[in-house]
Amino acid sequence: MSRLRILLPPILGSFLVFSCAKQEERPGKDCSEPLTVPVSAHSLSSSDVATINSLFVRNRLDSRNLRYVRYVRESVQTFFSPYASFDSQVVTVEEYTNGLRIFTAQLIFAFKNGSFNFQNGQLSSGTSLNTTPTLSAGQVGELFQAAITEFDAGRLKDVQRQCVSAEFGYYNLNAGISNAPEKLVKAWRVSPKNQEYPFAYYQDEAAQLIYYDNGIRTFR
Structure with missing residues (x-):
C-alpha cells in the first residue's frame, strides 16, 4: 500500500x-x-570527482551506480586518549539502478585517513x-x-x-x-x-x- x-x-x-x-x-x-x-553528472568539480573515484577504488567500493552530490574534507581532532587528528573525507551520493535515479536513495560514505570508515544508509538491491x-x-x-x-x-x-x-x-x-x-x-x-x-x-x-x-x- x-x-x-x-x-x-x-x-x-x-x-x-x-x-x-x-x-x-x-x-x-x-x-x-x-x-x-x-549517473555520471556529478555535482562536484572534476578534481573532487577524481579524488572520490580514487577513494572508492582504493577501498574496493563499487561506485558505478553512484552520483556524487557532496564532498567534505577536513582535519578532525579527537578529544579522547590517545589525542590525535585524522583526515576525514565524507561523500554524499545518490544511487541509480538500470541507469535511472532512485529518488529516495541518498547515502553517505565516510573515510578516515583514506580508509573506509562507515556507510550511512543501505544500498538498493535493484529492481526488475x-x-x-x-x-x-x-x-x-x-x-x-x-x-x-x-x-x-x-x-x-x-x-x-x-x-x-x-x-x-x-x-x-x-x-x-x-x-x-x-x-x-x-x-x-x-x-x-x-x-x-x-x-x-x-x-x-x-x-x-x-x-x-x-x-x-x-x-x-
Missing part, C-alpha cells in the same frame, strides 16, 4: 541535462520538459522493473498543476507562467519506515523549470501523487 505524503529540502542538483519537447511561448500544461540526470514510463512528461505536468491547485493554489499562476521539468526514475515507497523492505516503483519527480520548489513525486503506473513539498517550513 503506497502512502501519500504532503510536506510543507532539501534537494540538489546541478549538471542537469534537459531533453526538451517544449513550447516556450505557451507555458503551463503544454510545456513539460523531460529531464535526464545521468523496466525503464519505460507509462505517463508522458506532459501528463505528469498536468498532474502537478492539479496538486498545486489542491494544496498550494497561491502558486498556481506563477507555475503556469513557466515550463515544468519532469524526471523519470524509481521511488522506494517504504523509505523512512524502520525495518521495512525496499519497495521500488517507477516514478516521476516534477518541479518548475530551474526551481527547487514546489516539487512532487508521482507513481508512474497509477498516476498517483506520492509526495508534495512546497518548501515552507514552520518552526516552533
Whole structure:
C-alpha cells in the first residue's frame, strides 16, 4: 500500500541535462520538459570527482551506480586518549539502478585517513522493473498543476507562467519506515523549470501523487 505524503529540502542538483519537447511561448500544461540526470553528472568539480573515484577504488567500493552530490574534507581532532587528528573525507551520493535515479536513495560514505570508515544508509538491491514510463512528461505536468491547485493554489499562476521539468526514475515507497523492505516503483519527480520548489513525486503506473513539498517550513 503506497502512502501519500504532503510536506510543507532539501534537494540538489546541478549538471542537469534537459531533453526538451517544449513550447516556450505557451507555458503551463503544454510545456513539460523531460529531464535526464545521468549517473555520471556529478555535482562536484572534476578534481573532487577524481579524488572520490580514487577513494572508492582504493577501498574496493563499487561506485558505478553512484552520483556524487557532496564532498567534505577536513582535519578532525579527537578529544579522547590517545589525542590525535585524522583526515576525514565524507561523500554524499545518490544511487541509480538500470541507469535511472532512485529518488529516495541518498547515502553517505565516510573515510578516515583514506580508509573506509562507515556507510550511512543501505544500498538498493535493484529492481526488475523496466525503464519505460507509462505517463508522458506532459501528463505528469498536468498532474502537478492539479496538486498545486489542491494544496498550494497561491502558486498556481506563477507555475503556469513557466515550463515544468519532469524526471523519470524509481521511488522506494517504504523509505523512512524502520525495518521495512525496499519497495521500488517507477516514478516521476516534477518541479518548475530551474526551481527547487514546489516539487512532487508521482507513481508512474497509477498516476498517483506520492509526495508534495512546497518548501515552507514552520518552526516552533
